[in-house]
Amino acid sequence: MVLKAFFPTCCASADSGLLVGRWVPEQSSAVVLAVVHFPFIPIQVKEFLAQVQQASRVGVTVLGTWCHCQQEPEEGLSRFLEGLGAIFYHEPWLQLCRERGSTFWSCKAVRRAAPPGVPSEDQVVLVFYNQRQVLLSQLHPPAALPDHQAGDAPVSTRGLAAVFDTVACSKVLFCSNRFDEGPIRLSHWQSEGVEASILVELAKQAAGPACLLLSFLLSFLSAISTSRLFRLWPLPFICSKLSTCEQVQHRLGHLSLIFSTRKAENPTQLMRKANVLVSVLLDVALGLALLTWLHGKDHIGQLADALIPVADRVAEELQHLLQWLMGAPAGLKMNRALDQVLGRFFLYHIHLWISYIHLMSPFIECILWHVGLSACLGLTVALSLLSDIIALLTFHIYCFYVYGARLYCLKIYGLSSLWRLFRGKKWNMLRQRVDSCSYDLDQLFIGTLLFTILVFLLPTIALYYLVFTLLRLLVVTVQGLLHLLVDLVNSLPLYSVGLRLCRPYRLAAGVKFRVLKQEAGKPLRLLMQINPLPYSHVVCTYRLPSCGCHPKVSWSSLCRKLFFGELIYPWRQKEGQRD
Structure with a gap:
């Protein structure tokens, strides 16, 4: 049996300890999320993982041990790490080791409860991945992947959805315990620290009251526009025929979405909100430039x-x-x-x-x-x-x-x-x-x-x-x-x-595997790289809805109307009036 172990590149130089991650039995894959360093108390590690699992709803557990022999000269360390399998029991038990003075990695997957006649060790394919890029990226359905380079192996996103979801849902693990704080020391993509700005924090604090005030003003304007005064004839008829009224109403909907205090439920809604914000800012900037001219x-x-x-x-x-x-x-x-x-x-x-x-x-x-x-x-x-x-x-x-x-x-x-x-x-x-x-x-x-x-x-x-x-x-x-x-x-x-x-890995269309230095009789090591989503698919996927007054009239329908003398309104037509 071949087992795939996804190991973050940020943990390649980490101190020896325990491999913490998630086991995906459907794909025989182990996704390593962090490394717990010595010294630690086993009961504290179990309590910490239980809290993380409850907060993130991801089955985070101890998958095995990690030994960095270049940093640990003690010969008895490997035996001590093997003994931890009795405390943190998991089937199979991973044993990753990087030997001193060499780029060779030892990868083992030991099964203690293997039935007779079945090998007690599985073959392991070690896959390195950039944890920060996988965490921040959004995997899209495999509509049409871009062309691959020679030597790259394209992979369907179906088998990688569990890996991306595991890393994305484990933000609690990355934020709850810093590298040099607390009784449990971890190594993950935030091991080198997180950049922060006091201006960003102040903006976050002030955004809440400002959004509440602007949301109230927009709701007040919407209530005025829907009052009985604006329903008197011929105001509704005139507003329905003017493009300016529809565009103002469209922009009011965008502003209501931007200043809404409701939190986005998924990354798609968050991306739409960001696209609307940039669209409004660009629109206002171009309008001010025209006004100045x-x-x-x-x-x-x-x-x-x-x-x-x-x-x-x-x-x-x-x-x-x-x-x-x-x-x-x-x-x-x-x-x-x-x-x-x-x-x-x-x-x-x-x-x-x-x-x-x-x-x-x-x-x-x-x-x-x-x-x-x-x-x-x-x-x-x-x-x-x-x-x-x-x-x-x-x-x-x-x-x-x-x-x-x-x-x-x-x-x-x-x-x-x-x-x-x-x-x-x-x-x-x-x-x-x-x-x-x-x-x-x-x-x-x-x-x-x-x-x-x-x-x-x-x-x-x-x-x-x-x-x-x-x-x-x-x-x-x-x-x-x-x-x-x-x-x-x-x-x-x-x-x-x-x-x-600027950041092509944020919008992923899939991944490609690149084979690292391979030695005869040694485990296969691969590097997982993210394939960015093509620009055409970015535009089609995240395109914002427009006012709805620009239908796609077919040329045959237009010619038929012109021949029979029917009135044409190709620049202005409601959704219900389309042919």
């Missing part, structure tokens, strides 16, 4: 002065476009009566919109000043507000698109219904299917007249619909880019990516 060198005044000429220029180009459509665009012969009606209708809308813009021109600089001031809440809030401003400034283009789409949609559905009439079919509303139907001559005659009229009017309406749809898609593309940037800041797990960059 806007209020420096009178950039707001320059933007206000340039806004009116730009609006006039856009309106002039739209007027030229409509006049081109009212003539013979690209040499096409249009229905003149319908063409003139539609052209004058849209020109009147442009005239109304320009009048509205000039009426608001004295207040534009004040509006931009308050918009720039909103950047102190974060760059995402400023970008969402910019998206809403673009939607308001291009409202006339949206109206043109809606008018053209509705007329075109009526034409398409009218032609499809009349086409079914010629084939002797009709749409059954109750069964939601096409059924056969017999029509008389009057119905067929009227249907023929209507079909002819709609066919001859279709090119004129289709051309207007095509032009205004392209303009609307241009505006939607600009808004989509802004929302993608907002979604990137909201959902990118910056803390996890930084942790993967």
Whole structure:
């Protein structure tokens, strides 16, 4: 039988003593956690291990003995260590020894209660591991491990979950007894001491009252936002259509999570909280940088002065476009009566919109000043507000698109219904299917007249619909880019990516074994190294949820809507409205 003994590298130079750890019978593995040094009283060691086991709920016990012959010249020490097996009984009993003047390690696993015919000693594979890295790392499911180097043996995380869980659950053992304090002296990853800072301790003490105060303020704001005053029409309708309101509500949820006094139940929740904190800090920092730029060198005044000429220029180009459509665009012969009606209708809308813009021109600089001031809440809030401003400034283009789409949609559905009439079919509303139907001559005659009229009017309406749809898609593309940037800041797990960059062992995708110096007839010694999680998997695993207003509309669905004249809202759509 082959037994795997996981030995921490921090204990390789420890004094002789007892091996304390956990036995995993399912995998025939022994995870060594610490070394208890001489002198000690056996009853104190048992009481200490019982307290650690009760606090950590991990079966910590004495697994065997550790003899460092380079530090202990007494020849009778090994016999004394062997005699401890009668006091701290464990099956099998490990005997690890490092000989003097050599890198050779003696590894034995003795079974005192072995049945007849079964060897009393098991073969031992000694696996060295970095206890600090294993303690601080978080083992992820084996989705897809990165490429391994030549000579490395990849290992599934299923067999190593017990090792990682054992070390992670043994924090009480590492913190309850320091290397040079107490009646029992231990060696583990904290043997060289733990760095501490008085500033960190003061911050921890002040974090509790500050979080309570801020949590109370956030709950007060949430109560105000859910009051009856904000439920009166049309406030709920307006808030549901503005990206700024959704982004502010999203950030309030993040702040509530950050300043919550509830302790994280698992490392995943703790990682999410850290990612949210870094995301909010980065958002506010970028917003303050934008605010500094806007209020420096009178950039707001320059933007206000340039806004009116730009609006006039856009309106002039739209007027030229409509006049081109009212003539013979690209040499096409249009229905003149319908063409003139539609052209004058849209020109009147442009005239109304320009009048509205000039009426608001004295207040534009004040509006931009308050918009720039909103950047102190974060760059995402400023970008969402910019998206809403673009939607308001291009409202006339949206109206043109809606008018053209509705007329075109009526034409398409009218032609499809009349086409079914010629084939002797009709749409059954109750069964939601096409059924056969017999029509008389009057119905067929009227249907023929209507079909002819709609066919001859279709090119004129289709051309207007095509032009205004392209303009609307241009505006939607600009808004989509802004929302993608907002979604990137909201959902990118910056803390996890930084942790993967600076401390790759913290996010483990598995391990690899490297064979150390091997001698013939000697036990096999391996070094366990942590494989970090790939960056793509870090982003996918710890990606934060966004506002939910950026659904993934398929290209086929978008093309179908454009062909049939259905209204498209790819930049803004609720979860329940997805196709």
